[in-house]
Amino acid sequence: MRQYEVATAAILMLIAAVAMFDTRAGALPDPSGTAPGGLGPGFYPFWAAALIFVTGGAVAYRALVSALPREGVFKDRRSIAAVVTLIVPVIVATSSLAWTGFYAMTAAYMGFFMLSVGRYRWYWAGAAAVLLPAAIYAAFELGFRVPLPKSLLYPAVPF
Amino acid sequence: MNEFLSILGDLASGFGTAAQPFNLLMLLIGVLLGLVIGVLPGLGGTSGVAILLPVTVHIASGGPGGATSAVILLCGVYWGALFGGVVTSILFNIPGEPWSVVLLFDGFPLAKRKGRPGLALSSSFLASFVGALLATLLFTFFSKPLADIAIRFGPPELFAVFILSFTTLVGLGAESPLKSVMMIGFGLLLAAVGFDTLTGSPRLAFGHIEVLSGIGFVPVTIGLFGIGEILASAEESGIGHVERLSARVGFKDIREAFGALRQRLHLILPISVIGFFFGSLPGHGATAGSFLGYGLARQYSKNKADFGKGEISGIMAPQAAADSAAVGSLVPMIALGVPGSPTSAVIMAGLFIWGLNPGPLLFVEHKDFVWGLIASVYLGHLLTFLICLTTVPLLAMIMRTPYAIITPFIVIISIIGAYSLNNSLFDVGVTVVFGVVGYWLRKMKYPLAPLVVALVLGDSTERTLRQSLIASGGNPLILVGSPIAAALMALAALMILLPFAKSLLPRRRTASPAA
Numbered sequence: 001m002r003q004y005e006v007a008t009a010a011i012l013m014l015i016a017a018v019a020m021f022d023t024r025a026g027a028l029p030d031p032s033g034t035a036p037g038g039l040g041p042g043f044y045p046f047w048a049a050a051l052i053f054v055t056g057g058a059v060a061y062r063a064l065v066s067a068l069p070r071e072g073v074f075k076d077r078r079s080i081a082a083v084v085t086l087i088v089p090v091i092v093a094t095s096s097l098a099w100t101g102f103y104a105m106t107a108a109y110m111g112f113f114m115l116s117v118g119r120y121r122w123y124w125a126g127a128a129a130v131l132l133p134a135a136i137y138a139a140f141e142l143g144f145r146v147p148l149p150k151s152l153l154y155p156a157v158p159f
Numbered sequence: 160m161n162e163f164l165s166i167l168g169d170l171a172s173g174f175g176t177a178a179q180p181f182n183l184l185m186l187l188i189g190v191l192l193g194l195v196i197g198v199l200p201g202l203g204g205t206s207g208v209a210i211l212l213p214v215t216v217h218i219a220s221g222g223p224g225g226a227t228s229a230v231i232l233l234c235g236v237y238w239g240a241l242f243g244g245v246v247t248s249i250l251f252n253i254p255g256e257p258w259s260v261v262l263l264f265d266g267f268p269l270a271k272r273k274g275r276p277g278l279a280l281s282s283s284f285l286a287s288f289v290g291a292l293l294a295t296l297l298f299t300f301f302s303k304p305l306a307d308i309a310i311r312f313g314p315p316e317l318f319a320v321f322i323l324s325f326t327t328l329v330g331l332g333a334e335s336p337l338k339s340v341m342m343i344g345f346g347l348l349l350a351a352v353g354f355d356t357l358t359g360s361p362r363l364a365f366g367h368i369e370v371l372s373g374i375g376f377v378p379v380t381i382g383l384f385g386i387g388e389i390l391a392s393a394e395e396s397g398i399g400h401v402e403r404l405s406a407r408v409g410f411k412d413i414r415e416a417f418g419a420l421r422q423r424l425h426l427i428l429p430i431s432v433i434g435f436f437f438g439s440l441p442g443h444g445a446t447a448g449s450f451l452g453y454g455l456a457r458q459y460s461k462n463k464a465d466f467g468k469g470e471i472s473g474i475m476a477p478q479a480a481a482d483s484a485a486v487g488s489l490v491p492m493i494a495l496g497v498p499g500s501p502t503s504a505v506i507m508a509g510l511f512i513w514g515l516n517p518g519p520l521l522f523v524e525h526k527d528f529v530w531g532l533i534a535s536v537y538l539g540h541l542l543t544f545l546i547c548l549t550t551v552p553l554l555a556m557i558m559r560t561p562y563a564i565i566t567p568f569i570v571i572i573s574i575i576g577a578y579s580l581n582n583s584l585f586d587v588g589v590t591v592v593f594g595v596v597g598y599w600l601r602k603m604k605y606p607l608a609p610l611v612v613a614l615v616l617g618d619s620t621e622r623t624l625r626q627s628l629i630a631s632g633g634n635p636l637i638l639v640g641s642p643i644a645a646a647l648m649a650l651a652a653l654m655i656l657l658p659f660a661k662s663l664l665p666r667r668r669t670a671s672p673a674a
Contacts, residue, residue, distance in 0.1 A: 008603045038633030041355035044621045051344030082393040118563025
C-alpha cells in the first residue's frame with residue numbers, strides 16, 4: 001500500500017512541477033503595470049500547482065513514516081481482470097469514434113457487451129444494438145436537433 | 160401591512176392569469192419537455208430554454224396569453240429540467256447541470272451502495288419542492304430589497320463566497336485534510352488550463368489546439384464519477400453482479416422521505432434561504448449556493464460521518480439550495496434587468512424579443528406579466544413535484560436493469576454527455592482518462608468532491624480575484640475591504656483550520672496515556 005500511496009503523490013507532484021515550470025514567468029505579482037491588477041495569466045495556475053506540490057510532498061512523507069498495511073491495492077487477480085475487461089472496450093470504442101461514428105459504435109459496443117458479459121442470445125443483443133442507437137437518433141438528431149458524431153460513410157448513410 | 164395586502168391582491172390576480180387553461184397547458188408542456196431535457200445527458204435547462212425560444216415568438220404574438228404564456232412555457236422547461244437533471248445524477252452518477260454535481264456525493268451512494276434509489280429520488284424531489292416553495296415566497300414578498308442587496312456583491316465579496324465554498328469541503332470523505340487540499344489544488348489547476356479569459360494568453364496547453372478551449376467540468380465529472388464508479392464496482396463486485404436493492408422500492412420511500420424532511424427542516428429551511436440569496440447573485444451563484452448548502456449541512460449535521468456515503472441531508476440540503484437558487488436567479492432578471500444564471504439570461508433574451516424591458520419598471524408597466532410569472536412559479540413547481548413523485552417507483556426500477564444492459568448504457572450516455580456540450584471528441588477522451596484517474600484516486604482514498612468543486616468554481620474564483628485586484632490597482636486588502644467580504648473570509652479561515660485542529664486532537668489524546 002505504501003509504495004502506491006507514495007507513487008500517486010509523486011505523480012501528482014510531477015504534474016504540479018511541470019505546470020509550475022510552464023507558468024513560472026507569471027508566478028509573482030508584477031507591479032510594473034503591464035499585467036492588469038498586477039497579476040499575470042501564470043499567477044493562478046502556478047500557485048494552484050504549488051499547492052499540489054507542497055501537500056503532495058506532505059502526503060508522501062506521511063505515507064513513508066506511518067505504518068500502512070503491506071498488502072497491495074487490488075483484492076486479487078480477478079478484480080484486476082474485471083477492471084481491464086471493462087475499460088479496454090471503452091477505450092477501443094471511444095478512440096474509434098471519429099471513424100465509426102457514434103451510432104455504429106453504440107450498436108457494436110452494446111451488442112458486444114450483451115453477448116460477451118451478459119451471455120444473452122444473439123437476437124436479444126442484436127435487437128438492443130439496433131433499438132438503442134435508433135432511440136438516441138430519434139431523441140437527439142430528430143427531436144432536439146443535437147448532432148452526434150457521424151461515420152466516415154456520412155452522408156452516404158445517415159449515421 | 161397595506162403593502163402586504165397589496166402584494167397578496169397582485170398574487171391572486173397572478174394566479175388568475177396563470178390558471179387560465181392555455182397557460183396551464185403551456186406550463187404542462189414546458190414541465191414535461193423540461194423533465195425529458197433534464198434526464199437526457201448533455202442537455203440542460205439552458206439549452207432546453209434556448210431550443211424553445213423561437214417557438215415562444217409565435218406564442219407571445221399570436222397566443223391568447225401573449226408574453227405571459229411564453230414565459231410560463233420557458234420557466235416550465237427550467238423547473239422540469241432542474242428536477243429531471245437529478246435523475247441521472249442519482250441513478251447513473253452522471254451530472255446534468257453544474258448545481259446537480261453536488262448530488263453525486265450522497266445521492267448515488269444512497270441509490271446504489273445502500274440500494275435505496277426510491278428514497279434518494281423522493282428525498283431530492285421533496286427538497287427541491289420545499290426549497291423552491293420557500294424561494295418563491297421570498298421572491299413574492301422581498302424581490303426588490305433582495306435584488307438591491309445582491310447587486311452590492313462585487314468581485315471581492317463573490318471571491319470570498321467561492322473561497323468559503325472550497326473550505327466547507329476540506330476533510331470531506333478523506334483520511335487526511337491534506338488530500339482534500341491537494342484535490343482542491345488539482346481542480347483549480349485543471350480549471351486554469353486553456354486561454355486566460357482576461358489576457359487571452361494560452362496556459363498549460365503545451366501546443367495542443369484542442370486544449371486551448373480548456374478542460375470542462377462536465378467531461379471530467381462524468382469520467383470521475385460515471386466511468387470511475389463502473390470500474391470501482393467491477394473491481395469490488397466483479398463483472399455481471401446483480402445490484403442489491405431494497406425490496407421497498409415504491410411509495411413507502413416517499414413516505415420515508417417526508418419523515419426525513421420533517422427531521423431536517425431546521426437544516427433545509429435556512430439553506431434554502433442561503434440558496435435563494437446566492438441564486439440572485441449574478442454568474443455562478445446557484446452552483447456556489449448548492450456547494451455551500453452541502454458544506455453547511457455537513458458542518459451542522461448530527462450524521463457528519465455519513466456524508467459521502469448516502470446521507471439524506473447530503474441530498475436534501477444541496478437540492479433545496481439549488482432549486483431555491485434557480486428561483487433566486489429570476490429576481491435580478493425581473494427586478495434589475497441583470498440575469499442571475501445562464502438560463503435566466505436566455506429567458507431575459509426572450510423578454511426583449513417579446514417587446515418587454517426587464518427592470519424595475521416591469522413591475523409597473525407589465526404588472527399582469529410579472530405576477531402571472533410569479534404565480535406560475537408556484538404552480539410549475541407543484542406540477543413538476545407531483546409528476547416526479549408519482550414516477551419515483553418507475554424510475555427506481557431502472558436500477559434493477561441487468562448489469563450487462565445498464566453498464567454499456569451508462570457508458571453510452573456518458574459519451575453523449577461529454578460530447579454534446581461542445582461537439583468535441585477531445586472531451587470524450589477527457590472523460591475516459593478521468594474515468595481511470597477517478598477510479599485510482601478513489602482507491603487511494605483521495606476525495607473527489609473538492610476536486611470537482613474547485614474545477615467548477617475555479618474560473619469564477621480566478622476572475623473575481625483578478626477583477627478585485629484590477630479595481631484596487633493591485634492592492635490585495637480589497638479582498639477583506641468590505642464588512643461582508645471580511646466576515647466571509649474569516650468564516651473561511653475558521654472552516655479550513657477546524658479539520659486540521661481536529662486531526663491533531665486525537666493524536667494528542669492517544670499520546671498522553673503513553674506519556
